[in-house]
Amino acid sequence: MKDTLVRAIADNAQIRAFAVRTTEMTETARKAHDTSPVVTAALGRLMSGAAMMGSMLGEEDELLTLQVDGDGPVGGLIVTADGHGSVKGYAKNPQAMCPASASGKLDVGRIVGSGYLTVIKDMGMEEPYNSRTELVTGEIGDDLAQYFVSSEQIPSGVGLGVLMNKDNTVRCAGGFIIQLMPFASEECVSRLEQALSEVRSVTALLDRGLTPEEMLREILKDVDVEITDTREVAFRCNCTRDRVERVLLSMGKTQLEELAADGEDVELNCQFCNTHYVFTPQEIRELLHNLSIEK
Numbered sequence: 001m002k003d004t005l006v007r008a009i010a011d012n013a014q015i016r017a018f019a020v021r022t023t024e025m026t027e028t029a030r031k032a033h034d035t036s037p038v039v040t041a042a043l044g045r046l047m048s049g050a051a052m053m054g055s056m057l058g059e060e061d062e063l064l065t066l067q068v069d070g071d072g073p074v075g076g077l078i079v080t081a082d083g084h085g086s087v088k089g090y091a092k093n094p095q096a097m098c099p100a101s102a103s104g105k106l107d108v109g110r111i112v113g114s115g116y117l118t119v120i121k122d123m124g125m126e127e128p129y130n131s132r133t134e135l136v137t138g139e140i141g142d143d144l145a146q147y148f149v150s151s152e153q154i155p156s157g158v159g160l161g162v163l164m165n166k167d168n169t170v171r172c173a174g175g176f177i178i179q180l181m182p183f184a185s186e187e188c189v190s191r192l193e194q195a196l197s198e199v200r201s202v203t204a205l206l207d208r209g210l211t212p213e214e215m216l217r218e219i220l221k222d223v224d225v226e227i228t229d230t231r232e233v234a235f236r237c238n239c240t241r242d243r244v245e246r247v248l249l250s251m252g253k254t255q256l257e258e259l260a261a262d263g264e265d266v267e268l269n270c271q272f273c274n275t276h277y278v279f280t281p282q283e284i285r286e287l288l289h290n291l292s293i294e295k
């Protein structure tokens with residue numbers, strides 16, 4: 001089953017809502033980065049939030065970056081999402097571990113620690129929008145909700161979850177963001193507060209096999225829910241060998257000559273998807289040759 005994302009309006013458009021399934025995306029990230037179960041959970045939650053926030057971007061060329069900088073063992077997480085449903089991300093210390101929480105759950109708050117969430121929206125042309133808020137719990141969902149309230153003045157309920165199999169592969173992942181529009185009535189506000197207070201566990205909803213649409217209908221008790229958009233989302237990186245070659249070339253002629261003279265393969269690694277690009281001394285000499293032709 002492919003990962004999908006839905007956008008919806010509800011309660012006479014007083015509510016806008018997003019829900020996403022990111023099971024494949026999170027498993028792809030886990031395999032690419034060989035993350036520990038608790039880091040897989042942290043990264044999967046952040047990617048789920050980013051996938052939904054990416055779908056809020058106005059123009060399709062815009063890029064959203066979520067950066068979590070905490071003092072916990074994971075050392076930080078960076079995720080990007082675009083308007084096409086492509087999400088990618090990594091953790092600074094992918095193998096970091098910590099004891100389970102008192103209730104026996106993966107302790108995402110503890111692996112992240114205290115610190116800051118930075119939201120960057122790059123619209124391509126002007127200075128990127130940049131907002132930094134303090135982490136509330138490091139559980140990611142609470143932290144994104146806090147960002148929406150304090151930076152965008154949008155009261156939001158955010159639920160994110162990742163459930164692992166016994167063999168440490170991803171069983172299910174995903175989440176929802178439900179937001180109140182400025183003109184929402186008092187009745188709508190209390191209905192939503194009541195509905196959100198009854199959501200015990202996002203992973204339980206996902207584990208029942210609910211689609212993102214069914215998840216929203218269940219949480220919002222089917223109050224006039226209208227799905228306005230359904231799209232595929234996936235872990236996709238835009239790195240290519242061409243791009244990596246340009247990075248090599250930007251090091252300059254002298255350093256490339258030294259690298260070629262070393263006689264060793266040069267390996268460059270994409271942080272986001274962990275793809276290794278290897279250049280032999282001969283390939284570096286060819287790059288140098290092309291460089292001298294261009295000049």
Ligand SMILES: [Zn+2]
Nearest residue numbers: 237239270273
């Ligand atoms: Zn990559």
